[in-house]
Structures are given as C-alpha cells and as structure tokens.
Amino acid sequence: MKSIWNQTCQIPGRNQLSGSLDTEIAVIGGGLAGILTAFYLTMEGKSTVVLEAKTIASGQTSKTTAKITSQHGLIYQKLLADYGETITRLYAKSNQQAIRDYEQLIISRSINCSFEKKSSFLYTTAQPDAIHLETMAARRAGIPAMEMTDTELPFSVKRAICFPDQASFHPLRFLEALSSTLTVFEHTPVISVKGHVLFTPHGRVTAKKIIFACHYPFPLIPGYYFLRMYQEQSYVVALNNASHLKNMYLGIDQDGLSLRSADSCLLLGGQGHRVGHPKPEPYDALVSSARQIFPHAHIVCQWSAQDCMTLDSLPFIGLYSRRTPDWYVATGFGKWGMTLSMVSARLLTNLICGHSSPYEPVYSPSRLHVRASSPRLATHMAVSVKTLAKGMGHGIMRCPHMGCRLTWNSAESTWDCPCHGSRFDRLGHLITGPAQTSCHCHKLIP
Ligand SMILES: Cc1cc2nc3c(=O)[nH]c(=O)nc-3n(C[C@H](O)[C@H](O)[C@H](O)COP(=O)(O)OP(=O)(O)OC[C@H]3O[C@@H](n4cnc5c(N)ncnc54)[C@H](O)[C@@H]3O)c2cc1C
Structure with a gap:
C-alpha cells in the first residue's frame, strides 16, 4: 500500500x-x-x-517514518559495552553531524520538504532503569541527553530520555x-x-x-x-484526528510504539519482526493501540517496510x-x-x-x-540452516536467492524469505531483494 x-x-x-x-x-x-x-x-x-x-x-x-535522529533505540549502552568509548563517541558524532548536514543542505538549496527541528524521545512504561542507563551512555557519547518523567504523550510514561536538536522531514x-x-x-x-x-x-x-x-x-x-545481515519488517498506520505531537517518540518496551506527526497526520509504528517470521495481525494490533490512545482518530493509510540488521x-x-x-x-x-x-x-x-x-x-x-556479533551470528545461522533445509524437496516454495523456504505473510499477502528477507507478491513477483528474480511459479498462490 x-x-x-x-x-x-x-x-x-x-x-x-x-x-x-x-x-x-x-x-x-x-x-x-x-x-x-x-x-x-x-x-x-x-x-x-x-x-x-x-x-x-x-x-x-x-x-x-523519516525521523532524522541520532537516537537509535538503546544503541549507546550497547556500543559502549561492545566497543568502548572511542567508537561510541564517533558513532554519535557522525549521526549528530548528519542532522546538521541535512539542515545545511536543505537551507542552502531552499528545499521545500517540511524539514522541522524537534526533539526525539525514548520512553518506557516498564523499564526506567534501561532509560537511565541509556541517558548515561548517550552523555558519555557526547550527546546532551536529558531524562524526564513528563512528556506531551497522551499517556503516562515511567521515564523518558530526550535528545534535543533532532529533526523530521518529507523524504x-x-x-x-x-x-x-x-x-x-x-x-x-x-x-x-x-x-x-x-x-x-x-x-x-x-x-x-x-x-x-x-x-x-x-x-x-x-x-x-x-x-552478516537479516531483515526486519515493521508496520505503520497514518491517523487523522489524533493529537499533534511537537516531538518524536519511540517506546523501548515490548510492542513499544513509534510516534511522530507529519502535517495533519500522526504516524504510529511498531509490531516489528524478522522478515519471514510474521506476527499475527500486526495492523489490527496497531489499530487497537491507536483506538486506545486516540479514540477519535481514523486511519488514513497503512504500510510496512523492512530494513537490514547487522549482527553487531x-x-x-x-x-x-x-x-x-x-x-x-x-x-x-x-x-x-x-x-x-x-x-x-x-x-x-x-x-x-x-x-x-x-x-x-x-x-x-x-x-x-x-564479541558483539557472535550471539546473533549463532541465531542467524540457525534460522538460515533450518529454513534452507526445509526448502529442500519443496521446489514450489523456494526463494531464488539461496533456496530458503518462503513463508506466507497474511497481513501483506506476500511470500517472505525468513533467511535473508526477500519478499514476493502472491503470484511470486519480486518485491524486494536480495533475490534478483521472481519466483516463476503460479502454484505459489495460497
Ligand atoms: C517501518 C520503518 C520505519 C523507519 N523509520 C525510520 C526513521 O524514522 N528514521 C530513520 O532514520 N530510518 C528509518 N527507517 C529506515 C530507513 O527507512 C531505511 O534505512 C532507508 O530508507 C534505507 O534507504 P536505502 O537507500 O538504503 O534503501 P532503499 O530506499 O530501499 O533504496 C534502495 C534502492 O535500490 C534499488 N535496487 C535494489 N536492487 C537493485 C538492483 N539490482 N539494481 C538497481 N537498483 C536496485 C531499489 O529499487 C531501491 O530503490 C525505517 C525503516 C522501517 C522499516
């Protein structure tokens, strides 16, 4: 969609x-x-x-959802633990610089793309200690992070961390x-x-x-x-008649939500999972959260996207x-x-x-x-080997990339590869790679 x-x-x-x-x-x-x-x-x-x-x-x-931010979930405590302070500071610095680069480019070329400076928040309703650790880690990385318990969100949070001078735009x-x-x-x-x-x-x-x-x-x-990579898919619903949020938010708890306003819409995201391992009814779950938080909102459109996740x-x-x-x-x-x-x-x-x-x-x-990648490498290899083995002898369900067995994603009506994240429509046409070709098999229609 x-x-x-x-x-x-x-x-x-x-x-x-x-x-x-x-x-x-x-x-x-x-x-x-x-x-x-x-x-x-x-x-x-x-x-x-x-x-x-x-x-x-x-x-x-x-x-x-086009948040331009150096706040990448609970990244800084992880980077500090896995790589130490030098790499962590450089990661923070390069991403903070990227925000300034966007601003400079957009102003110097007069690009009309709804670029807006705002703050970005991580929030929790359950894990205040994780937020506190992230605040400390982000400060060590050189980011002027602030901790708080009050936000503009229409529900209460236990704790939140704010990064100032972040941004959003129309990509x-x-x-x-x-x-x-x-x-x-x-x-x-x-x-x-x-x-x-x-x-x-x-x-x-x-x-x-x-x-x-x-x-x-x-x-x-x-x-x-x-x-060295797998893909994760997440879902977004765009709402009308919801509150307008000045800033951007991401929940760190299980099923935490991503929220940001874009013109008259509010974008609500979440329900992430490894591609090929779909959650039941992800859009229904998002709509149900939307109804609880913004009872007068209605849905303008919904979509999903995926991104590559490295093991470290x-x-x-x-x-x-x-x-x-x-x-x-x-x-x-x-x-x-x-x-x-x-x-x-x-x-x-x-x-x-x-x-x-x-x-x-x-x-x-x-x-x-x-040290950073070995636990996820073991999991990734186990998933790949299992689905590769399952693909054997089932010619009609294999991904043309490396032969992994495709799984059906009923929320999107797509065939998805659990190993590397290629996706195909119900007729087997390629939607996204790494596969380079479609599955030429009409028997794929469920
Ligand atoms: C739900 C969701 C929300 C997100 N929100 C945010 C956010 O708020 N902030 C943020 O920082 N990031 C966010 N991301 C991540 C961000 O959207 C992606 O990291 C980014 O868009 C990737 O850009 P890209 O250019 O690498 O890939 P793409 O935009 O996918 O571009 C790759 C291009 O390569 C083309 N291509 C592929 N194969 C070939 C080929 N063989 N020959 C020629 N062309 C080819 C494709 O057609 C495509 O156009 C989000 C991701 C998801 C899943």
Whole structure:
C-alpha cells in the first residue's frame, strides 16, 4: 500500500538506460543512500550515474517514518559495552553531524520538504532503569541527553530520555529536489557486476568505482553479506484526528510504539519482526493501540517496510570487500537509514576522493567484532540452516536467492524469505531483494 509520502509527492520519471556508457562512478540504487551519495560525489566533480531497478525512492525510503535522529533505540549502552568509548563517541558524532548536514543542505538549496527541528524521545512504561542507563551512555557519547518523567504523550510514561536538536522531514520531497540535478536511469536493474562492468537488461555500464546502495547488496561472494545481515519488517498506520505531537517518540518496551506527526497526520509504528517470521495481525494490533490512545482518530493509510540488521548493530559503510578495491557499499542501517544514509554519503565521498575520515573504522565492512556479533551470528545461522533445509524437496516454495523456504505473510499477502528477507507478491513477483528474480511459479498462490 502507498505511504503518506507516496500519496503527497510524485517524483518525475526518468528514462531507462539504453545502450552502453562509461562513467567515473556508478551507484546501484536510487534510494536515500544512493541519491545522497551520488549528490555529494557530483558536487566533488565526479561524473556519476545512478542505476535504479524501479523508480527513485521506490524502495524502503518511501515507507520510512523519516525521523532524522541520532537516537537509535538503546544503541549507546550497547556500543559502549561492545566497543568502548572511542567508537561510541564517533558513532554519535557522525549521526549528530548528519542532522546538521541535512539542515545545511536543505537551507542552502531552499528545499521545500517540511524539514522541522524537534526533539526525539525514548520512553518506557516498564523499564526506567534501561532509560537511565541509556541517558548515561548517550552523555558519555557526547550527546546532551536529558531524562524526564513528563512528556506531551497522551499517556503516562515511567521515564523518558530526550535528545534535543533532532529533526523530521518529507523524504520524497527532499529526494525529488536533490535528484533533479543527477543522472539517474530508472527501470534499470543491475543484474550482475564483474570487475568494473555493470550488466543491466538495457545495456552495460563501465565505471571506475561502483557503489552498492541497493538496500541489500546482491553479490554473494565476495563480501558474504548474506551471512552478516537479516531483515526486519515493521508496520505503520497514518491517523487523522489524533493529537499533534511537537516531538518524536519511540517506546523501548515490548510492542513499544513509534510516534511522530507529519502535517495533519500522526504516524504510529511498531509490531516489528524478522522478515519471514510474521506476527499475527500486526495492523489490527496497531489499530487497537491507536483506538486506545486516540479514540477519535481514523486511519488514513497503512504500510510496512523492512530494513537490514547487522549482527553487531553497526552498519556496513565502506569498501565492499578487501578483494574488490573499487567496490563500495552502504547497508545494514538497522531502521535508522535517514542519518546513516547521510553518514554513508559523506564517508563514501571522502574515501572515493582520497580523503581520510575518522569514521572509516567505525563502519568498515571488514571489521570483525566477534564479541558483539557472535550471539546473533549463532541465531542467524540457525534460522538460515533450518529454513534452507526445509526448502529442500519443496521446489514450489523456494526463494531464488539461496533456496530458503518462503513463508506466507497474511497481513501483506506476500511470500517472505525468513533467511535473508526477500519478499514476493502472491503470484511470486519480486518485491524486494536480495533475490534478483521472481519466483516463476503460479502454484505459489495460497
Ligand atoms: C517501518 C520503518 C520505519 C523507519 N523509520 C525510520 C526513521 O524514522 N528514521 C530513520 O532514520 N530510518 C528509518 N527507517 C529506515 C530507513 O527507512 C531505511 O534505512 C532507508 O530508507 C534505507 O534507504 P536505502 O537507500 O538504503 O534503501 P532503499 O530506499 O530501499 O533504496 C534502495 C534502492 O535500490 C534499488 N535496487 C535494489 N536492487 C537493485 C538492483 N539490482 N539494481 C538497481 N537498483 C536496485 C531499489 O529499487 C531501491 O530503490 C525505517 C525503516 C522501517 C522499516
């Protein structure tokens, strides 16, 4: 279903690639990460083309809740415990800088995208100690976090943490303006990449540098991203006639809610789960929360989106692998891709232009933080092996990516891959990767 962003902004279409071309930089994917990266590279004078499988921002970016914040759940206590103070401070600094970068870019280019400065809150109705720990951790990371027990929410909370000077915007209006000066080919899926050549059904592109900003990088080897990430899906309902919230909120408890106002709507999100492991009736659960909190509200529209989760909670931004010196990647945003797309754009531009960046070791895809990732690695491997084994002998239900058995998501009427998160409509047409092709099997209709 269309999100409120899609309903209120139609980005003009672009031509598909026709024939072959040479360029300095090719960016695969025209979502927020790809367009921002292409923009900064173009500003540096690099000839850059974006190859987009569908249309600009038709992926997860069109279904986000678009909070621009460095408050990424209970991230800072986790980063401090797993990596120590230096990495944690750099993570905070890069995301705080990203908010300022948006503001500067939007003001300097007069982009009309409902950009608003506001505070961001984590709240709890059950775990005040977790909020207190996060406040302490965020302060150690350099963020002027404040703790409180009163908020503007129409229900009481036990404790909340506030990050000042965060923001929200209309992501598609932003991308419409930013992409207008870029060379983008739509309806041009990259099917494979060999060395410096990208192959599409409409021609090939030869590039000195290649950036995978396609949400989930599709080459299996090198990089092995399929071993290092899974995907999580979450649901959003847009409400009319609910309270207007000045600030943005995220509950840290089980089934905690995400809340932010966008023009006359209030966006209520939640019910997250690993793709392929659906919760029963996620929209009904959100609507029931909405009815309790905002009894006079009615639903304008509802949608879901998914994002890549790394096993150690840090995204992968940098060189794709040690074996591919001219390939780069931006992925694994853990549902915080607004600031992290900006971090990616600035970091990748620096790397490609030969400048150093203090953030390189934080996000390097070659890092190996065994302590942080090993418990989630064990779970991820167990799920993948189980569903891979289940897929064997059941030809009609397998994901074309790696053969995992698909599961039915009745809330969305989709077939979903529990291993890596590819999704297909009820007829087996590809909705989102890492799979590159549809399931050509009419027996998929349940
Ligand atoms: C419910 C929900 C709410 C969220 N809310 C927030 C929020 O409030 N704040 C926040 O910071 N983050 C949020 N996120 C996360 C954020 O939306 C994502 O991290 C971000 O949009 C990812 O952007 P992207 O450019 O990496 O991916 P996408 O927007 O998916 O872009 C990737 C593009 O690549 C294209 N593509 C894929 N394969 C190919 C190929 N082979 N060839 C060519 N093109 C290809 C796709 O068509 C797509 O357009 C949320 C996520 C969810 C699930």
